[in-house]
Amino acid sequence: MGTALKLPIIDLSSPEKLSTSRLIRQACLDHGFFYLTNHGVPEEMMEGVLMESKKLFSLPLDEKMVMARRGSRGYSPLYDEKHESSATSKGDSKEMFTFGSSEGVLGQLYPNEWPLEELLPLWRQTMECYYKTVMDIVGKKLLGLVALALNLEENFFEKVGAFNDQAAVVRLLRYPGELNSSGEETCGASAHSDFGMITLLATDGVAGLQVCRNKDKEPKVWEDVAGIKGTFVVNIGDLMERWTNGLFRSTMHRVVSVGKERYSVAVFVDPDPNCVVECLESCCSETSPPRFPPVRARDYFHERFSQTLASYSGSD
Incomplete structure (x- = not known):
């Protein structure tokens, strides 16, 4: 394991928006990572999601493969994801299950795969409640503070069509945690950066990130x-x-195996697929011209998924 990093702790309940946004700005400049506390999502809800996640991953493989990923949503078995930095040709030692909102146009375009109710009776209800709670309580508020941190209007990301509470996706993750018998470092998730705007990660407390x-x-x-x-x-x-x-900067991160099974839940607050991402006026100048060309979010995700997911069909 590496040295321990003390990340800033941001209190989302603070009424001082400007001072909180300044703390977020500094955290994003220094680390690209921070802890978010007093966010309003009940701890028992977070624990319930982790418990239902464990139930899903404990199903026999053939039952999980019935829900296999089609496009960007569904179940991904071990070694399905592989980044350029993957230490082995097999890919990452993790299982994943990805879902999003079932509502609106996006819910129709990108249908979810759900486990059968007779197998996991509380599963879908638990996951949909978690999705809605995180987006309603955390997603919009946090993006507003990030906008203020960039000297923009608080509702900037809504105005440009970036924030859509149905565009986020949730990814459940299970890392088996085995150590390589040869003593080499084993990665459950090899070195990578996340694709979207902001990621909110809840973990079961097992080390490895x-x-x-x-x-x-x-x-x-x-x-x-x-x-x-x-x-x-x-x-x-x-x-x-x-x-x-x-x-x-989107900070590179990975999950290394520590000899213990690990579960986590990532909420990717992604922009609407039709949103065009281009350099903010407040972030460029004559001496610092735009480094990246404009890109439509849908096209960007398609390219990245095609590079990293063996099961990605490109249909969405």
């Missing part, structure tokens, strides 16, 4: 990020880095 604050430096220095009960670990994604012209 590491960040590399300078992804361009060699050799890479990895630092451990501990889980704090009842908090979210928040990190900036690649599209936010593009929006901010590299001011807020």
